[in-house]
Amino acid sequence: MMEELSLHILDIVENSINAKATKVDIEIDVDKRENLVIIKVTDNGKGMDDKTLENVRDPFFTTKTTRKVGLGVSFLDEIAELTGGSLDIESNLGIGTTIQLKLPFDHPDRPPLGDIISTLITLLATNPQVWIIYRETRNGKTWEFDSKEVEGLLGDYTWLGKIKEVLYNSYKEFTGGELI
Amino acid sequence: MKSLEDLKRIREQAQAQIRLRTQEANTKIIVGMGTCGIAAGARETLMAILDELAKRNIQDVVVTQTGCVGLCEYEPLVNVVKPGQPKITYMKVTPERARQIIASHIVNDQVINEWVLSTEEGV
Ligand SMILES: Nc1ncnc2c1ncn2[C@@H]1O[C@H](COP(=O)(O)OP(=O)(O)OP(=O)(O)O)[C@@H](O)[C@H]1O
Ligand code: FES
Ligand SMILES: [Mg+2]
Numbered sequence: 317m318m319e320e321l322s323l324h325i326l327d328i329v330e331n332s333i334n335a336k337a338t339k340v341d342i343e344i345d346v347d348k349r350e351n352l353v354i355i356k357v358t359d360n361g362k363g364m365d366d367k368t369l370e371n372v373r374d375p376f377f378t379t380k381t382t383r384k385v386g387l388g389v390s391f392l393d394e395i396a397e398l399t400g401g402s403l404d405i406e407s408n409l410g411i412g413t414t415i416q417l418k419l420p421f422d423h424p425d426r427p428p429l430g431d432i433i434s435t436l437i438t439l440l441a442t443n444p445q446v447w448i449i450y451r452e453t454r455n456g457k458t459w460e461f462d463s464k465e466v467e468g469l470l471g472d473y474t475w476l477g478k479i480k481e482v483l484y485n486s487y488k489e490f491t492g493g494e495l496i
Numbered sequence: 497m498k499s500l501e502d503l504k505r506i507r508e509q510a511q512a513q514i515r516l517r518t519q520e521a522n523t524k525i526i527v528g529m530g531t532c533g534i535a536a537g538a539r540e541t542l543m544a545i546l547d548e549l550a551k552r553n554i555q556d557v558v559v560t561q562t563g564c565v566g567l568c569e570y571e572p573l574v575n576v577v578k579p580g581q582p583k584i585t586y587m588k589v590t591p592e593r594a595r596q597i598i599a600s601h602i603v604n605d606q607v608i609n610e611w612v613l614s615t616e617e618g619v
Contacts, residue, residue, distance in 0.1 A: 317535045327534050334563055382566035388531045438539050441546055442529065442561035465503050473559070475506065477550040482502045 318391060320430025321355060326438060327388045328357045328415055333443055334380075335361030335413065344429070344452040346496060348421055353429075353496075356416040364407040372405060392417050399423040421496075429496050433483050436461065437476065444470035452490075459490040523557045523602060528573040530564030536571035537590065544591035545574075548598045557602060570613050576601055587613035 318324055325342060332340045337359035345354040364372065371377035373393040378386025389405070392415070396403040401419035419426045432452070439448055440463060448463040461483065469475045527533070527542045542559070549557055567573060570587035574594065577583045584607055586597060593611060600606045 323534055323539065326529075326539060327531050330529055330531075330534070330563065380564055382564050383568075386531075391531070434539055434543055437546070438529075438542050441542065441559055442527065466506075469506065471558075473546050473549040474553060476546060478506055479503065480546075482506065486502070 319427055321353075321427050322430035322432045322435045324388075324392060324395075324417075324427070325355060325357065325432070326435040328392070329359075329435075329439060329448075331388055332357065332359035332361050332413065333446060335359065335363070337361035337412065337446065339447040340449070342448070342450045344432075344450075346421065346429075346452070346454040348455060351421045353419045353421050353426065354416065355419075356414065358412065358414045360412040363409040363411050363413055365409055369405065369407050373403070389415070395419065395425070395427065398425045401426075433480065433487055436483065437480050440466065440470055440479070441473075441476055454491065454494075454496075457490065459487060522579050524575070524577040525557060525559045525602070526575040526577070527559065527561050528563075528565060528571060529561040530571075532564065532568040533571045533573065536568075536588075538572040540591050541572045541574065541589050541594045544594045545598065548595045552598070552603065554598070554602065567613070573613070578605075583616040584612055585614045585616070586611045 318327070329340050329342065339360045341358040343354075343356040343358075345352070368379065372389050375385055375387055375390035378384065380386065393403050395401070396417060396419065399419050400423065401417065404416045405413070407413040432450075436448070436450060439446070446463075450461045452459045466479050469479060525545060527538055527545065529538055542561075545559060549559070562575070565573065572589045574586045574589040574597065575583055576586070576597065584601070586593070586608070588611070589597065597608060597611075600608050
């Protein structure tokens with residue numbers, strides 16, 4: 317199904333956008349010494365009521381009207397269970413939602429992070445009105461991207477292509493090409 | 497972060513030429529970004545669309561997204577809406593199909609019927 321954590325991140329941010337968030341914070345923490353990959357997505361969307369929060373992990377629960385299944389969050393729950401990690405969800409009506417996934421770095425069933433820049437460019441292109449901050453820390457070093465930096469450039473696909481290139485290069489410098 | 501300065505430089509260079517596409521766009525390309533769409537490859541399809549538009553320097557198109565429409569088995573779904581024409585929904589749009597849809601439908605007004613899932617008048 318979804319083979320990269322970066323695709324799950326895109327899917328989780330889609331939930332935030334569907335909840336009318338105007339700001340989404342994506343935080344990735346990779347700590348090999350602690351054997352941990354932590355993904356945390358915080359939004360300022362409409363939040364969930366108690367009933368929704370109770371059921372959000374259930375694949376047969378959704379508030380959308382087009383289909384009777386809601387798979388996004390249940391996938392994360394499954395990955396957490398499969399790898400011995402954890403999924404924490406905090407949500408307050410009218411304030412927003414935080415989803416945190418903690419996975420053991422070295423577990424063979426932990427999906428790779430994958431193409432995070434494609435996820436960011438997808439979000440920038442299709443939701444230019446949403447403020448997105450991405451922060452990744454690997455063993456103490458941090459790489460950050462704030463969509464405010466490219467505000468006003470997003471309506472033009474030629475410039476978006478250039479932004480993509482710059483981000484790929486800068487991110488590659490940060491990771492040293494290491495795939496995790 | 498090195499890209500910060502790079503992006504600022506890009507932005508300054510761009511200032512003169514940037515027009516806000518969204519306000520003047522005639523044609524809309526809408527990509528399905530529900531969970532099923534993403535699992536079926538919608539992100540890569542979208543990246544191909546952006547790349548093809550940039551390569552061809554196409555100016556009057558805006559790309560947006562939509563959530564789940566309940567048609568999982570046909571994902572990735574891509575809608576093309578041209579002014580005065582019915583909305584065309586393409587199914588199973590791989591990156592390669594996406595590039596061909598741009599070349600044929602967007603540029604030359606030739607719908608690729610073989611990949612059309614549905615046509616909707618009056619949108
Ligand atoms: N960030 C969020 N803010 C508010 N509500 C949320 C958020 N994330 C999830 N939800 C609620 O939880 C439900 C289940 O989410 P989930 O991603 O599992 O399925 P879905 O989005 O409904 O459908 P799918 O992901 O399969 O397209 C959603 O319908 C929504 O009501
Ligand atoms: S559940 Fe929405 S397209 Fe499959
Ligand atoms: Mg979802």
